[in-house]
Amino acid sequence: MIDIHSHVLPGIDDGAETIEQAVAMAKVAVEEGITHLYATPHHRNGRYENERSAILEHVAHLNTELQQRKIPLQILPGQEIRIYKELIEDLDRDVFTPLHHELKYLLIELPSNHVPAYAAEIFFELSLRNYTPIIVHPERNSEIIENPDILYEFIITGALTQITASSIAGKFGKKIMNFSNDLINANMAHFIASDAHNTDSRGFHLVKAYERVQKQFGIDMRYYLQENAELVSQGKSIFTPQPSYIRKKKFLGIF
Numbered sequence: 001m002i003d004i005h006s007h008v009l010p011g012i013d014d015g016a017e018t019i020e021q022a023v024a025m026a027k028v029a030v031e032e033g034i035t036h037l038y039a040t041p042h043h044r045n046g047r048y049e050n051e052r053s054a055i056l057e058h059v060a061h062l063n064t065e066l067q068q069r070k071i072p073l074q075i076l077p078g079q080e081i082r083i084y085k086e087l088i089e090d091l092d093r094d095v096f097t098p099l100h101h102e103l104k105y106l107l108i109e110l111p112s113n114h115v116p117a118y119a120a121e122i123f124f125e126l127s128l129r130n131y132t133p134i135i136v137h138p139e140r141n142s143e144i145i146e147n148p149d150i151l152y153e154f155i156i157t158g159a160l161t162q163i164t165a166s167s168i169a170g171k172f173g174k175k176i177m178n179f180s181n182d183l184i185n186a187n188m189a190h191f192i193a194s195d196a197h198n199t200d201s202r203g204f205h206l207v208k209a210y211e212r213v214q215k216q217f218g219i220d221m222r223y224y225l226q227e228n229a230e231l232v233s234q235g236k237s238i239f240t241p242q243p244s245y246i247r248k249k250k251f252l253g254i255f
């Protein structure tokens with residue numbers, strides 16, 4: 001199993017703090033059946049800056065450590081980029097880390113409470129340059145929860161999305177869990193990933209999430225989501241089914 005989003009690299013963001021914590025996370029990942037774990041540290045989120053060259057060094061270091069300890073997990077380089085106005089200008093500076101060098105899929109994080117007005121422009125500019133944004137955990141963005149059509153428009157113009165396993169497993173509450181299901185049901189989910197930060201409060205829960213998806217939507221949906229992560233790691237682009245709009249549920253017949 002491939003997990004495309006985690007904060008396993010020690011000491012560079014709010015994920016693992018020490019090499020021992022990183023190793024502990026790696027062990028849990030292996031128990032979950034993960035063979036390849038993308039390390040996707042925060043970049044430009046207001047607290048952390050992690051450019052490509054530094055990420056590659058940290059990944060190589062952690063892989064060596066895991067090999068020495070005979071832990072069968074491969075760490076792959078990635079990055080979680082907070083959207084910012086000058087993002088396109090920085091594409092030429094080689095500071096970003098796509099999930100595959102040929103595929104150029106980038107994990108892009110929106111602020112949690114709104115969607116910036118310039119986001120659509122950035123996604124469009126990325127697509128012109130053959131980059132594909134994967135919007136991480138849209139199910140936790142309060143503006144998208146209120147108005148899912150915003151996400152629909154991004155997807156129609158080529159953006160992909162990654163739902164966090166803990167959201168599906170109910171760790172962020174019922175509202176976010178239900179909205180995650182709405183997104184899957186509307187073909188607005190392309191990946192599930194752990195976004196694991198540690199082994200307890202922000203763990204993996206990937207198996208549980210896939211099991212829930214299978215139970216609720218059938219085995220084909222589980223395989224679709226699971227295989228998309230594998231395809232990306234192999235540099236193959238994914239199939240994107242036509243999304244549908246999410247209609248707000250009627251509340252006491254008021255709407």
Ligand SMILES: [Fe+2]
Pocket residue numbers: 005006007080195
């Ligand atoms: Fe993350």
